[in-house]
Amino acid sequence: MSNTLIDRLAAIVGASQVSADPDVLEGRSLDHTGRYRGRASALVRPGTTEEVAGVLRECREAGVHVTVQGGRTSLVAGAVPEYDDVLLSTERLTEVGAVDAVDRRVRVGAGVTLAAVQRAAAKAGLVFGVDLAARDSATVGGMASTNAGGLRTVRYGNMGEQIIGLEVVLPDGSIVHRHSEVRRDNTGYDLAALFVGAEGTLGVITALDLRLHPTPPHRVTAVCGFDDLDDLVAAGREFRDMAAIAALELIDSRASALTAAHLGVAAPVAGAWQLLIELAADTDPTEQLADALENVALSDEPAVGVDAVAQQRLWQVRESLAEILGLYGPPLKFDVSLPLSAISSFADESRELVAAHAPDAIPVLFGHIGEGNLHLNVLRCQLEGAREAELYGAMMALIARCGGNVSSEHGVGTRKRDYVGMSRTEADIAAMRTVKAAFDPAGYLNGAVLFD
Amino acid sequence: MSNTLIDRLAAIVGASQVSADPDVLEGRSLDHTGRYRGRASALVRPGTTEEVAGVLRECREAGVHVTVQGGRTSLVAGAVPEYDDVLLSTERLTEVGAVDAVDRRVRVGAGVTLAAVQRAAAKAGLVFGVDLAARDSATVGGMASTNAGGLRTVRYGNMGEQIIGLEVVLPDGSIVHRHSEVRRDNTGYDLAALFVGAEGTLGVITALDLRLHPTPPHRVTAVCGFDDLDDLVAAGREFRDMAAIAALELIDSRASALTAAHLGVAAPVAGAWQLLIELAADTDPTEQLADALENVALSDEPAVGVDAVAQQRLWQVRESLAEILGLYGPPLKFDVSLPLSAISSFADESRELVAAHAPDAIPVLFGHIGEGNLHLNVLRCQLEGAREAELYGAMMALIARCGGNVSSEHGVGTRKRDYVGMSRTEADIAAMRTVKAAFDPAGYLNGAVLFD
Numbered sequence: 001m002s003n004t005l006i007d008r009l010a011a012i013v014g015a016s017q018v019s020a021d022p023d024v025l026e027g028r029s030l031d032h033t034g035r036y037r038g039r040a041s042a043l044v045r046p047g048t049t050e051e052v053a054g055v056l057r058e059c060r061e062a063g064v065h066v067t068v069q070g071g072r073t074s075l076v077a078g079a080v081p082e083y084d085d086v087l088l089s090t091e092r093l094t095e096v097g098a099v100d101a102v103d104r105r106v107r108v109g110a111g112v113t114l115a116a117v118q119r120a121a122a123k124a125g126l127v128f129g130v131d132l133a134a135r136d137s138a139t140v141g142g143m144a145s146t147n148a149g150g151l152r153t154v155r156y157g158n159m160g161e162q163i164i165g166l167e168v169v170l171p172d173g174s175i176v177h178r179h180s181e182v183r184r185d186n187t188g189y190d191l192a193a194l195f196v197g198a199e200g201t202l203g204v205i206t207a208l209d210l211r212l213h214p215t216p217p218h219r220v221t222a223v224c225g226f227d228d229l230d231d232l233v234a235a236g237r238e239f240r241d242m243a244a245i246a247a248l249e250l251i252d253s254r255a256s257a258l259t260a261a262h263l264g265v266a267a268p269v270a271g272a273w274q275l276l277i278e279l280a281a282d283t284d285p286t287e288q289l290a291d292a293l294e295n296v297a298l299s300d301e302p303a304v305g306v307d308a309v310a311q312q313r314l315w316q317v318r319e320s321l322a323e324i325l326g327l328y329g330p331p332l333k334f335d336v337s338l339p340l341s342a343i344s345s346f347a348d349e350s351r352e353l354v355a356a357h358a359p360d361a362i363p364v365l366f367g368h369i370g371e372g373n374l375h376l377n378v379l380r381c382q383l384e385g386a387r388e389a390e391l392y393g394a395m396m397a398l399i400a401r402c403g404g405n406v407s408s409e410h411g412v413g414t415r416k417r418d419y420v421g422m423s424r425t426e427a428d429i430a431a432m433r434t435v436k437a438a439f440d441p442a443g444y445l446n447g448a449v450l451f452d
Numbered sequence: 453m454s455n456t457l458i459d460r461l462a463a464i465v466g467a468s469q470v471s472a473d474p475d476v477l478e479g480r481s482l483d484h485t486g487r488y489r490g491r492a493s494a495l496v497r498p499g500t501t502e503e504v505a506g507v508l509r510e511c512r513e514a515g516v517h518v519t520v521q522g523g524r525t526s527l528v529a530g531a532v533p534e535y536d537d538v539l540l541s542t543e544r545l546t547e548v549g550a551v552d553a554v555d556r557r558v559r560v561g562a563g564v565t566l567a568a569v570q571r572a573a574a575k576a577g578l579v580f581g582v583d584l585a586a587r588d589s590a591t592v593g594g595m596a597s598t599n600a601g602g603l604r605t606v607r608y609g610n611m612g613e614q615i616i617g618l619e620v621v622l623p624d625g626s627i628v629h630r631h632s633e634v635r636r637d638n639t640g641y642d643l644a645a646l647f648v649g650a651e652g653t654l655g656v657i658t659a660l661d662l663r664l665h666p667t668p669p670h671r672v673t674a675v676c677g678f679d680d681l682d683d684l685v686a687a688g689r690e691f692r693d694m695a696a697i698a699a700l701e702l703i704d705s706r707a708s709a710l711t712a713a714h715l716g717v718a719a720p721v722a723g724a725w726q727l728l729i730e731l732a733a734d735t736d737p738t739e740q741l742a743d744a745l746e747n748v749a750l751s752d753e754p755a756v757g758v759d760a761v762a763q764q765r766l767w768q769v770r771e772s773l774a775e776i777l778g779l780y781g782p783p784l785k786f787d788v789s790l791p792l793s794a795i796s797s798f799a800d801e802s803r804e805l806v807a808a809h810a811p812d813a814i815p816v817l818f819g820h821i822g823e824g825n826l827h828l829n830v831l832r833c834q835l836e837g838a839r840e841a842e843l844y845g846a847m848m849a850l851i852a853r854c855g856g857n858v859s860s861e862h863g864v865g866t867r868k869r870d871y872v873g874m875s876r877t878e879a880d881i882a883a884m885r886t887v888k889a890a891f892d893p894a895g896y897l898n899g900a901v902l903f904d
Contacts, residue, residue, distance in 0.1 A: 016477040039596050103792075147638050158636070174879040182789035182855065184610065184823040186649050186867075187859045187875045188902060189884045193645035197638050214693065237554065241666065243695055243734070249768065282695070337634035340555075371636040405632065407639045419484075423639045431891075432641045438890030450640060 003452040005062045009044050009086070012054040017045040017092070028069065028087050029080065033330040036077035036415070038448075040067070041084045047092040049167060049175060049206040052255040055171035056204065056445070059086050065444050070142030070199040071113060073134040075333055076413030078146065078199055082448035090141045093206055099124040104212040105164060107179070110141025110205050117210060126212040127157030133322050141205045147197035149409030151318075154240055154248045154370030155280075156213060158409070159196070165209030170202070171440035180208055194435070199411050202439045216280035219246065220289050221311040225253075225271025225299040229344045232273045233369065235296040237340055239277055240370035242292070244285045246276035248370040249318050252347075255364035255377075259317045259324045268314060271299030275369065276318055280313075321366060328362070329378040332388065335394055338372045338404035346402045350376055353398060357385050357391040373408045396422055415450045457514045461496050461538070464506040469497040469544070480521065480539050481532065485782040488529035488867070490900075492519070493536045499544040501619060501627060501658040508656065508897070509625035511536045511538050517896050520652040522594030524567060525586040527785055528865030530598065530651055531810065534900035542593045545658055551576040556664040557616060559631070562593025562657050569662060576665040581608030585774050591659045599649035601861030603770075606692055606700045606822030607732075608665060610861070611648070618644040618662030622654070623892035631661055646887070651863050654891045668732035671698065672741050673763040677705075677723025677751040680724040683797045684725045687748040689792055691729055691821035694744070696737045699730035700822040701770050704799075707816035707829075711769045711776045720766060723751030727821065728770055730763075773818060780814070783829040784840065786847055790824045790856035802828055805850060809843040810835050825860045848874055869904045 010018045019025070020042050029038040041064070046052045057064045065083035070090050072079050081087060093109035096116060101124045102107065108117060114128075114135040121128045132138065132150030140159075142148075144166070148159040156162065165179035168191075178185075178192040195202055226232040232250065239248055251274045253267070260267045268274075281283035286306055293302060305311040325331055338346055346363060354363040359382040367374035376395075383391055396406050400422040407416050407423065420429060433451065436443070460555040462470045471477070472494045481490045493516070493891045498504045511518045517535035522542050533539060533683055543636040545561035548568060552558065553576045560569060566580075566587040573580045584590065584602030592611075594600075596618070600611040606616065620643075630637075630644040647655055669836035684702065691700055703721070703726045712719045720726075731737035745754060757763040777783055790798055799817060806815040813833040819826035828847070835843055848858050858874065859868050872881060885903065888895070 053576075104693070147642075149636055153636070160642075170879075170883060174882065176880045176883045177877070178880070181791040181855050182824050182857050182860075184601055184605070184789045184820075184825045184860045185857050185875075186861060186863050187857055187872055188649075188864065188881070189654075189887055190599075190612075190645055191880065191883055191887075193648075194887075195641055196645075197640075197642050202641075241556070307718050337636045339633040368636075372634055373636045403633050405634050405637050405639055408636045409638060411638050412640065420639055423637075425629070426624075428628045428630070428643065429640070430626065431622060431628045431643055434890050435641055435643075435646075435887065438886050 005058065005064060006042060008058050009042065009055060012058065013044055013046045013051050017047065019043045031074065031077045031080050032072055033075065035330050036080045038080040038082050039084050040081045040087045043087045043089060045089045045092050049169060052088070052169045052204050052206055053173040053175055053275065055088055056169055056171060058203070060171060060173070060442060060444055063442070063444070064254060064326045065447050066241050067446055068204050070111065071134065071137040073138045073142070074178035074413055075335065075410045076407070076415040078411060078413030080447055082414065088204065090139060093141070096120050098128065100213065101126065105209055106212060107165070107207060107209050108140055111139050114138050114140065114143065121212045124212070125215060127215045129162045129211065129213055130159050133319065140208055144196055144205050144208055145198060145200045149368060149371065151187060151247050151368070153368055155246050160193070162211045163192060163196060163208055164211050166193050166205060167207040168203040168205050171445045197411070199413065199449045201412050201436055201450050204334060206264065216246070217281045217282060219278065219283045220286045220310065221276070221278045221305040221314045222289060222302045223268040223314050224275045224277065224293065224296070224302040225269035226273045226275065226297065227271055227299045228297070229273050229347055231297040233340050233343050234388055235275060236369040238292060238295065242279070244279040244281040244288060245370070246280035247276060248368065249276040249366065249367045250369040250374070251276065251318060251321070252364055254362070255321060255325065255366055259321050262324045262327070263316060263320060265316065268303035269300055276314065325364065325377055325379060328379040331379050332381040334364055334376040335410040336374055336376070336399045336404050336406065337408040338399070338402055340372050342402040342404060343372065343374070346374070346398065346404070349398055350395065353391070354378055355396055357394065377396040412450050414448045417450055456492060456863050457510065457516060460510050461507060463512065464833040465496055465498050465503050469499065471495045483526065483529045483532050484524055485527065487782050488532045490532040490534050492533045492539045495539045495541060497541045497544050501621060503856065504540070504621045504656050504658055505625040505627055507540055508621055508623060512623060512625070512894060512896055515894070515896070517899050519898055520656050521562065522591035523586065523589040525590045525594070526865055527787065527862045528859070530863060530865030532866055532902055534866060540656065542591060545593070546549040548572050551578065552662065557661055558664060559617070559659060559661050560592055561659055563591050565630050566590050566592065566595065568764050573664045577667060579667045580662065581614045582611050582667055582730055585771065592660055592662065592884050596648050596657050596660055597650060597652045598863040601820060601823065603699055603701065603820070603824060605820055607698050612645070614663045615644060615660055616656060619646060619659040620647050620655040620657050623897045637643040649863070651865065653888055653902050668698070669734060670736045671730065671763065672738045673728070673730045673757040673766045674741060674754045675720040675766050676727045676745065676748070677721035677727065678725045678727065678749065679723055679751045680749070681725050681799055683749040684727050685792050685795050687727060688821040690744060690747065696730070696733040696740060697822070698732035698818065699728060701728040701818065702821040702826070703728065703770060703773070703818045704816055706814070707773060707777065707818055708769050711773050711877060714776045714779070715768060715772060717768065720755035721752055728766065744845065777816065777829055777831060780831040783831050784833040786828040787860045787862040788826050788828070788851045788856050788858065789855055789860040790826060790851070794854040795824060795826070798826070798850065800855070802847065805843070805846055806830055809846070811840040863903050866900045869899060869902055872902070
């Protein structure tokens with residue numbers, strides 16, 4: 001990269017906020033799973049929205065690619081630079097505004113972590129609607145850009161549903177915003193909705209107004225075992241639309257057993273498949289849970305937690321899952337949405353597919369059954385290069401055959417861009433390209449993401 | 453219009469579905485309030501999505517403007533042609549698919565009326581989340597294009613929140629769709645969200661997958677009187693976020709008295725302001741209502757309806773409002789969103805404004821207090837031309853000063869396009885124009901709508 005550009009960027013954000021140190025850049029160019037490596041020419045850390053705009057304008061003028069980085073927790077290599085990019089980090093956009101407890105909202109910078117939002121909400125007696133394991137690193141800007149899901153979607157919806165205002169710097173450096181004190185706002189296009197889930201390809205989200213929710217005073221948690229996955233799916237269908245539903249997590253017993261063994265705890269129930277159910281409401285939902293479970297084909301007695309300690313114990317395996325499975329080395333991950341009717345056959349066929357391609361690997365399934373959102377993690381998968389790509393492609397084709405979506409809460413990133421056509425028609429992709437070209441004709445912003 | 457184009461359109465949709473009859477065109481060029489008149493060159497009624505695409509391609513090639521018409525219930529002259537347009541009516545896209553009672557969804561054509569969707573849902577024991585007075589005429593395509601609100605937004609959200617899939621013909625004639633069986637779908641831009649509320653300027657919505665809801669088995673309705681509008685707003689704030697809330701309607705006593713007198717019924721309560729509250733839940737919410745009302749400063753005893761007959765009586769005034777106010781001649785209508793904190797001062801100042809500009813007119817207020825969405829109707833307003841425009845502009849400026857939005861559930865249409873800048877920054881409008889230009893560079897589709 002030319003020193004001139006470095007100097008110009010330093011003039012915008014201050015010399016201490018620009019780095020071309022190879023060690024720094026190498027660390028920032030490797031994704032956190034260790035599987036995907038890119039190459040960057042500089043790191044720049046703007047401290048204000050105006051600085052973000054200045055950085056974008058300079059890079060665009062210089063014809064240099066920019067990759068936006070938040071907490072870098074992407075599971076689809078969404079923040080890995082492929083064009084010797086300038087890395088634009090949102091890590092200094094960390095302002096947390098005062099919580100408006102009456103209207104239940106808070107304005108935060110894009111670089112604020114999920115955990116920080118959760119803490120601010122809790123201090124005001126409220127709760128934020130999204131929760132996921134990477135809460136200490138994932139930033140709300142990245143979560144908005146990927147329309148993140150997680151453990152509470154079944155109750156509160158995805159990240160997009162929590163957003164009531166957005167500030168975005170467009171590729172041309174102009175700043176648009178949809179901050180509003182009013183709840184109903186139909187004056188023109190819902191641009192905010194366009195930027196949510198756009199994975200940073202249309203602009204850099206710099207600030208957000210987030211909706212907060214009242215904390216339900218009563219809560220009950222249960223882990224139930226099922227011999228037959230179809231029975232679990234039927235139970236999921238019953239529970240997912242209940243007003244009190246707060247979590248609905250599928251875990252296969254193999255993943256559960258591996259994790260429980262590492263934690264040194266007993267599995268709470270038997271059965272080949274486990275379903276963690278949580279209800280939360282204004283009045284005690286324990287009886288409602290018991291009534292609903294009467295219609296469900298369980299393998300044995302459910303483990304029910306009515307107090308916080310017991311509930312935490314029931315959550316322990318689910319919460320530790322990703323970390324402990326990671327001890328087997330970076331798993332090959334698939335994040336898919338499926339119609340509930342296809343869950344069972346996908347579970348069978350995906351295992352067969354793994355067995356055929358990588359007989360020594362261990363496929364485990366978990367996920368958010370309410371949305372039909374499964375995480376298939378293939379542990380100890382030794383495939384590399386073309387042979388890994390073969391399994392990956394075959395899995396994508398299986399998902400499409402099941403009527404599912406090749407990318408669910410993790411987004412497309414750089415990892416899945418070749419497979420978008422399996423879930424989108426040519427006309428759809430052409431329309432998306434039309435939007436991209438309109439906002440970023442040079443294609444310099446997150447240019448490796450989403451489109452092949 | 454050239455006979456060649458008429459012939460080409462007839463070749464696509466059939467000769468009987470194209471009309472250039474001056475009487476037909478005149479009727480279709482006048483909006484239903486009788487206040488706004490345009491001019492059209494032909495009416496064309498495609499029967500399929502492919503025919504819509506063909507019509508758009510022909511008109512675009514011929515350089516002829518197209519205005520899309522659904523139920524023509526717009527209150528902002530959104531379907532009035534200004535450029536001697538071809539009128540593209542969705543009235544033949546009336547297919548209603550089978551209701552999926554398990555996944556609670558139904559696929560319908562854009563020309564299906566709201567009432568038809570409500571009937572289909574009711575037959576399956578379900579309920580559709582949007583309700584509004586024009587239900588027998590308003591089509592779901594138009595409601596999606598305007599992101600319509602109405603009487604149930606406080607519980608279920610706007611029209612956009614009911615849409616889980618969309619089929620749209622773009623201005624270039626290509627067909628994009630986002631029909632999906634899965635609930636979580638983050639593969640690329642949320643194009644559907646862009647078309648919702650775009651008022652037909654980016655494409656013609658031809659089909660929709662709509663979410664349906666379970667019918668709450670228990671319901672209670674109350675009308676409460678308040679001497680002070682601030683007290684009503686405070687009550688609205690309490691009620692709007694309750695899980696059981698089903699309706700929350702403000703009516704000023706002048707509107708209520710006029711309507712009750714015409715209906716020959718007594719007003720249910722005294723007080724300068726009335727609030728209609730409805731709760732609906734799995735268990736009887738009557739006690740919950742009574743508890744919540746204890747914290748509210750009422751002018752007298754509330755009128756409570758626990759059975760269907762009593763409930764209908766309490767709804768009668770609200771339901772008949774628009775029709776009976778219309779007997780005074782077409783009112784000058786303002787549809788605005790305000791922060792709840794500004795409702796009271798807006799009520800005072802808007803009345804003063806009307807008194808200053810049109811001393812003989814009668815301003816009445818009603819609306820959806822949960823969203824801060826007020827309808828100010830000025831009855832017997834004799835102002836015309838420049839003097840009407842003066843009051844209109846002054847009201848828009850007052851709304852902006854109150855931190856409100858000049859256009860709420862009715863949208864912008866042609867009527868409010870000059871005022872968009874009061875609720876949107878220049879950069880926001882520029883970004884919207886970027887989107888419009890990308891999809892419709894010639895600006896031939898709904899060219900008079902949204903932008904000045």
